[in-house]
Amino acid sequence: MKNIYTSVKISLGVQQTVRPKDGWQVYSSAQDADRRCICTVVAPEQSLCSRDAKGRQLRQLLEKVQNMSQSIEVLNLRTQRDFQYIMKMESQIKGLRSKLRQIEPEKKTLVNRNFQELKGKMESLQPLIPVLEQYKTDTKLIAQFKEEIRNLSEVLMGIQEEMGAYEYDELQQRVLSLENRLRSCMSKLTCGRLMKITGPQTVKTSGTRFGAWMTDPMVSLKNNRVWYMDSYTNNKIVKEFKSISDFVSGVESRSYNLPFKWAGTNHVVYNGSLYYNKMQSNILVRYSFDSGRVVTQRALESAGFHNVYPYTWGGFSDIDLMADEIGLWVVYATNQNAGNIVISQLNPDTLQILETWNTEYSKRNAGESFMICGTLYITNSHLTGAKVYYAYSTKTSTYEYTDIPFHNQYFHMSMLDYNARDRALYGWNNGHQVLFNVTLFHIIKTEDDS
Numbered sequence: 001m002k003n004i005y006t007s008v009k010i011s012l013g014v015q016q017t018v019r020p021k022d023g024w025q026v027y028s029s030a031q032d033a034d035r036r037c038i039c040t041v042v043a044p045e046q047s048l049c050s051r052d053a054k055g056r057q058l059r060q061l062l063e064k065v066q067n068m069s070q071s072i073e074v075l076n077l078r079t080q081r082d083f084q085y086i087m088k089m090e091s092q093i094k095g096l097r098s099k100l101r102q103i104e105p106e107k108k109t110l111v112n113r114n115f116q117e118l119k120g121k122m123e124s125l126q127p128l129i130p131v132l133e134q135y136k137t138d139t140k141l142i143a144q145f146k147e148e149i150r151n152l153s154e155v156l157m158g159i160q161e162e163m164g165a166y167e168y169d170e171l172q173q174r175v176l177s178l179e180n181r182l183r184s185c186m187s188k189l190t191c192g193r194l195m196k197i198t199g200p201q202t203v204k205t206s207g208t209r210f211g212a213w214m215t216d217p218m219v220s221l222k223n224n225r226v227w228y229m230d231s232y233t234n235n236k237i238v239k240e241f242k243s244i245s246d247f248v249s250g251v252e253s254r255s256y257n258l259p260f261k262w263a264g265t266n267h268v269v270y271n272g273s274l275y276y277n278k279m280q281s282n283i284l285v286r287y288s289f290d291s292g293r294v295v296t297q298r299a300l301e302s303a304g305f306h307n308v309y310p311y312t313w314g315g316f317s318d319i320d321l322m323a324d325e326i327g328l329w330v331v332y333a334t335n336q337n338a339g340n341i342v343i344s345q346l347n348p349d350t351l352q353i354l355e356t357w358n359t360e361y362s363k364r365n366a367g368e369s370f371m372i373c374g375t376l377y378i379t380n381s382h383l384t385g386a387k388v389y390y391a392y393s394t395k396t397s398t399y400e401y402t403d404i405p406f407h408n409q410y411f412h413m414s415m416l417d418y419n420a421r422d423r424a425l426y427g428w429n430n431g432h433q434v435l436f437n438v439t440l441f442h443i444i445k446t447e448d449d450s
Helices: 053-125 128-163 168-187 244-249
Strands: 003-010 025-031 037-042 193-205 211-214 226-230 237-241 254-257 268-270 273-277 283-288 293-299 320-323 328-333 340-346 353-362 369-372 375-379 387-393 398-405 413-419 424-429 432-445
Touching: 193 244, 193 375, 193 387, 193 398, 193 424, 211 413, 211 424, 226 244, 237 244, 268 320, 273 320, 320 369, 320 413, 328 369, 340 375, 353 387, 353 398, 369 413
Parallel strands: 003 037
Antiparallel strands: 003 432, 025 037, 193 432, 211 226, 226 237, 237 254, 268 273, 273 283, 283 293, 320 328, 328 340, 340 353, 369 375, 375 387, 387 398, 413 424, 424 432
C-alpha cells in the first residue's frame, strides 16, 4: 500500500485583485517516519500559458524583433532624407567648381565681386559635415541591428526546433488541456483537514456592520451569482448580482422580497435555494430563487433563538445554517445540551434532521463557526486576535483544540462561512465583504495502490 499525503491550497479567482502566480508547484515537502511523501501543492490561476517559460521567451523575442524592425525603418527613412540632402550639396559643389573655373582667368577683376558670393556658398555647406557624421553613425547602427536580428533569428529557430512540429496555439491548447485535467483531479480532493487560513482579500465595502453574502457551492464555476443580505434583523430583501465583478461594481440583476424577515447573518444558498432562520423563531425556511416562494419551513425543536444562545457578538445569531462537501448543516444550542453547540445534518429538501451530534463547546463562547468536510471549526472570538480554537469531527464524534490564526482585519466578524466549490471562507467583517483562502490536508491514493 502506497499513500501520498498532500496539503492542497486552492486560491479563489476573484477578478479584481487576483495576482498572477507561477504554475502548479510543490510548496514544501518532507517524509514522515514511515518514509511517506508529505507535500504542499499550490494551485495556479487559470492562464497557465501566460506563464509558460518557452512561450514567454518566444513572445519577448518577437516583441524585440518588432521593435528593432521599427527602429531600422526609422533609420532607413532618415538615411534616405540625408541622402537627398547630400545629393543637393553635391550639385551645389559642382556649381562652385564651375564658378571657380570662370574666376581663374579673371581672378584679379572678379575676386572682390565674387568673394562674398563664394563665402555664402561655403557657409551653406557647413551643415553637411554633421550630416555626414550622423550618416556614418546610422550606418554602423544599422549594421549592429542586422547582426542582432541574425542572432535572434537563430534563437527563434532553436526554440522552434525544441518545440518540435507544434504551433504555439496548439501548444497552448495542449497546456490548457493538461491544466483542466489537473484541476479535475484536484476537484476530486473533496475533503481534508483545515491547516491554515490566509487573507483576507477585501472584495467590497458596503452595508451596515452586520450582514451576509454568498455564492452557491452546488452550481458550476460558470455560475458566479452573488446574494447579498444586509443587516441581521428587520429585513427581508435579498439582492442578487450576476457575478462578483457586478457585485463589486454594484450592478444588481434583481432582488427578492422574502415572505418572512430573517434573524442573524448565518444564512446559506445551496442548490438554488436560500436557507435561513425566520425572525423571532426557531423555524428554518427554504426559499427557492427559481419559483420565488417558500418551498419548505420546519421548526428546529429545542433550539434556542432570539439571542438565547447567540455567538459572542449577539445579533440573533442563535441558529447557523451552513453547507460543505458533505451536505447541509445547522449549528445551534439547546437547554438539554446546557447551551453547548449542537450539530445536525439536514435533508436539503424537507429540512428534516438526519443525524445530530452534541459538543461540549458553549455556543455563547464561540465567535463564529463553519463546516469543512463534516468537521465543525469554531473561532474563540469575533474580535481582533480571533483564531480557530476548536474542531469537532462528525465522522469520528471526537473533538480537538486547535490553534489556527486568521487576520480579523476590520476588528468585528459577524459572518464566516465556508464555500466548498471555491474552497474559501466568505466573511462579513465590520461592513467589509472579505474572502479567506484555506489550506486543507488531504490523503491521496496513487494509481498503483493495491
